[in-house]
Amino acid sequence: MPLPICYLNGDYLPLTEARVSPLDRAFLFGDAVYEVVPVYAARPFRLREHLDRLDRSLAGIRMHAPLTHAEWGQVCQELVARNSGGDLYLYIQITRGAEFGRNHAWGADLTPTLFAYASALEPLSAQLLDRGVAAITAADTRWARRDIKSTALLANVLLKKLAADAGAYETILLENGELTEGSSTTVHVIKDGVIHTPPNGHHILPGTTRDVVTELAARLSVQSKSDSISESQLRAADEIWLAFSTRGVLAVTTLDGRAVAGAAPGPMFKRLNRAFDSYARELAGTPPL
Ligand SMILES: Cc1ncc(COP(=O)(O)O)c(C=O)c1O
Known part of the structure; x- marks a missing residue:
């Protein structure tokens, strides 16, 4: 189950209030990459390895990393704390951003959309x-x-x-x-x-x-x-x-x-x-x- 507080483009806000443009390329083309990071006892597990893979995924779709590992680390800790810690997982998504119109070949100067939310990690039955x-x-x-x-x-x-x-x-x-x-x-x-x-x-x-x-x-x-x-x-x-x-x-x-x-x-x-x-x-x- 998703937990209440998410991260969107620098802000922490209720997930139910988060909004992105329908012209975001993730919505139109699936033009985005993501990571899923488990968190055990409020500590993100193998975070460096997940962020390394995120960087490789970004490079694979010709995008620059919009945040450093330290900045992502901060976002992760903040999401864990604001959603009461414990065992959970974090979903992180970076899209190429929204542009007016629909062009397969993206334009220059797009602002990526950064989204992350936390979800409860149910114990293994x-x-x-x-x-x-x-x-x-x-x-x-x-x-x-x-x-x-x-x-x-x-x-x-x-x-x-x-x-x-x-x-x-x-x-x-x-x-x-x-x-x-x-x-x-x-x-x-x-x-x-x-x-x-x-x-x-x-x-x-x-x-x-x-x-x-x-x-x-x-x-x-x-x-x-x-x-x-x-x-x-x-x-x-x-x-x-x-x-x-x-x-x-x-x-x-x-x-x-x-x-x-x-x-x-x-x-x-x-x-x-x-x-x-x-x-x-x-x-x-x-x-x-
Ligand atoms: C296609 C695919 N292969 C393998 C994995 C396992 O990767 P990881 O162990 O990093 O979660 C995933 C995870 O979501 C996946 O989607």
Whole structure:
């Protein structure tokens, strides 16, 4: 659920009163980029990594960063404080701005629209942790620059809806016989004690949670590898995990209706999930940037 106070172009105001122009290019073209930053115990988690990715997304759509990391850090802290802290997530969006008229090729001197709001982060239900989630597969129908975290998410939205229609949690995407990612998650495939994820590149969003998984795996002396994963490797996985900022890691326990890992979260998932939890808590009180 969205929390009451948002940030819009330098001001903090009630979300219900926030207004942007219908001529904003985000509204007309999806011409905008965004980030989602989890906050645990009032502390933004992996903020530097999210802001680095935001900068890369901005560069990818030929925009300059309108705020420094320190300034975004300030906005994040302010939103957390004004919405009573705790566990939540922050949504940050930068659009190319509004101009009078509709031109695919944007003009010079546009003023970007800066928007951020906070949302409650519901604790993971015991059912999701104990039973895992269902996933289906589908062909990846997205554009060629999936590394840019663009608000133009129509393909992702349609693909996620396929999962919802099938009573599943996520749609795992395949392209040319290989795994790319989920419609809003990084997919990890575990085989013979090794964690595999597809390499970063233009074809997937470089996940911040995936990097946490890699770091925690190293701490646990579990090997992780970045390599291409075929559809048959996905289907033969010992475990499949979804990683994403607002939920950390979730176990996939059925894929296209067939059981994965005995249809229950596997032992590797349990270890990693515990490590994730304690890592997020151990950072409490340390500076977010
Ligand atoms: C397409 C896609 N892939 C992967 C991810 C996971 O990225 P992160 O772990 O940084 O949230 C997301 C998150 O929203 C996503 O939308």
